[in-house]
Amino acid sequence: MGRAPCCSKVGLHRGPWTPREDTLLTKYIEAHGEGHWRSLPKKAGLLRCGKSCRLRWMNYLRPDIKRGNITPDEDDLIIRLHSLLGNRWSLIAGRLPGRTDNEIKNYWNTHLSKRLMSEGTDPNTHQKLSQPPAPKENKRKKKQNHKAKNKNNTEDRIVPEKPKVHLPKPTRVTSFVNLPRNDSFTTASTTVSSSQDQVLDHVNNIIPWSDFKEGGVVFSVGDGSSSSDFECDQSRIILNVVAGDDDDHNLENIYEEYLQALLKTTDQDQNCQVELDSFAESLLI
DNA sequence: AATAGAGTCAACCGCTGGCTG
């Protein structure tokens, strides 16, 4: 069993934040900076748990948070990033200045996944659905399904096929070498972690080294007329995949470079997009 | 105008992984 909820202490406030609490939290962080969430509430004079304070600050009070509707550009970017990163909302949010992971997660669940479904695309895999989306249900029927969400009705509940994505975070390639806690990766780990040679073989198989220029190590994508180049370093990737621990940020840099290249591409660069995607997947696997 | 279903989103929960002693 997990540890007791951090907010279970008697006397701590829960639920919506009051303006007074917001002010206290904001003033404290402005004076002392973020961090030390555990001790922050006491010092700030708040009857909240640290977790709650952190969440409130990160998702609502932070001064750099962008208010207002998500623009079509952001919309498009979220979809593209989701196709690459899956449900790693914090990573996606990191590419959208001023947007929070919670906001993007909510937006995805309430808008984008439905939109993709209606366009005949599986929001989980981003593949075209073989069958067109079912016609809109009668509202009365919908209501019954919605009600089935209620805990009391879990017996009758029709659980939609929603495969869970348990990919390791892109910067944590150590999953190849060190067994992850996540059970869903047991298979992958046992197949590639038995020796570093095997890992190396695996890397050589998934990364198209022939596309890297000798020395200059420029990974070229596209058809020449509309290609995007981004620099990469075979040895750095190998090092990170094999050794794993200290230099994770190098891979992060590589990944960052990849994303920059991705963001530069336009919708006309379909070939380019496909190659970028496959490269990203190879880094993520 | 009343009611109930549907949609939205802030907040909570439980888990993971990094860090430290």
Place this chain on the structure above:
DNA sequence: TCAGCCAGCGGTTGACTCTAT
């Protein structure tokens, strides 16, 4: 090496608002 602590993440919940009947 291990256990405990902590921050951060993604999934889920539920209160509130909107909309259709």
